[in-house]
Amino acid sequence: MPYELNQFIDDVKATLRRDPGPAGRETVRKNLERLLENKDFVASTCGEDAPLGLKVLYEDKDLGFQVLAHVNDKARKSPPHDHGASWAIYGQATKHTDMIEWERTDNGGAHAELKEVKRYRLNPGQAGIYQDGAIHSIDYPDRARFIRVTGTNAWSWDAPFSYTAKRYKETGDASIIWEGHKAGREIGYCHMEKLSNLDALPDHGFKVACFPVKIERASAGWTRAVAIVEE
Ligand SMILES: [Fe+2]
Numbered sequence: 369m370p371y372e373l374n375q376f377i378d379d380v381k382a383t384l385r386r387d388p389g390p391a392g393r394e395t396v397r398k399n400l401e402r403l404l405e406n407k408d409f410v411a412s413t414c415g416e417d418a419p420l421g422l423k424v425l426y427e428d429k430d431l432g433f434q435v436l437a438h439v440n441d442k443a444r445k446s447p448p449h450d451h452g453a454s455w456a457i458y459g460q461a462t463k464h465t466d467m468i469e470w471e472r473t474d475n476g477g478a479h480a481e482l483k484e485v486k487r488y489r490l491n492p493g494q495a496g497i498y499q500d501g502a503i504h505s506i507d508y509p510d511r512a513r514f515i516r517v518t519g520t521n522a523w524s525w526d527a528p529f530s531y532t533a534k535r536y537k538e539t540g541d542a543s544i545i546w547e548g549h550k551a552g553r554e555i556g557y558c559h560m561e562k563l564s565n566l567d568a569l570p571d572h573g574f575k576v577a578c579f580p581v582k583i584e585r586a587s588a589g590w591t592r593a594v595a596i597v598e599e
Pocket residue numbers: 449450451456504
């Protein structure tokens with residue numbers, strides 16, 4: 369009997385309830401490799417006929433984890449980054465992904481200096497973990513596809529207000545309020561959050577227009593974000 373997605377999801381739930389830490393994630397990684405042995409599952413989610421783009425296969429409202437199919441068409445080499453308190457497990461379906469981990473060699477200033485500390489290749493059927501806080505990058509060729517389990521769909525660019533309020537009460541450190549947003553004072557950037565229907569988009573090749581909404585006496589606001597996909 370092949371190991372099916374719904375069994376995998378049940379196992380992830382049971383495992384993360386018991387142990388949400390690194391050991392629990394290692395069990396999830398092994399189970400993901402078991403799921404990748406299911407040829408029908410791999411063909412239907414990541415095969416030649418699977419629609420291109422990112423597909424959410426499952427989202428757990430209680431535990432926060434997501435199971436995603438990355439049906440890539442073109443090669444990609446991501447810049448080094450981390451996911452804060454979240455973690456990610458990559459399970460290779462087709463071709464390969466190079467998993468690279470980095471460490472900071474500076475003393476924590478605004479500009480990070482990095483050195484590569486770990487590199488390994490995931491071939492089909494193999495899964496690898498980036499633990500929370502790990503600075504990492506990925507590098508894969510055309511048509512490399514994978515199933516990814518991620519610890520949380522990030523709440524926002526900054527931590528949820530309730531956590532920031534608690535930390536501020538404990539430390540009295542006002543610099544943690546809108547910490548992420550303040551980064552824009554040093555390096556200009558754009559960010560959008562809480563977008564919906566992203567799973568309906570291809571992984572590249574579209575334009576995004578953000579139509580403004582006029583709000584009186586406000587310093588920020590929402591936007592009507594529209595993706596324009598040329599046929
Ligand atoms: Fe990442």
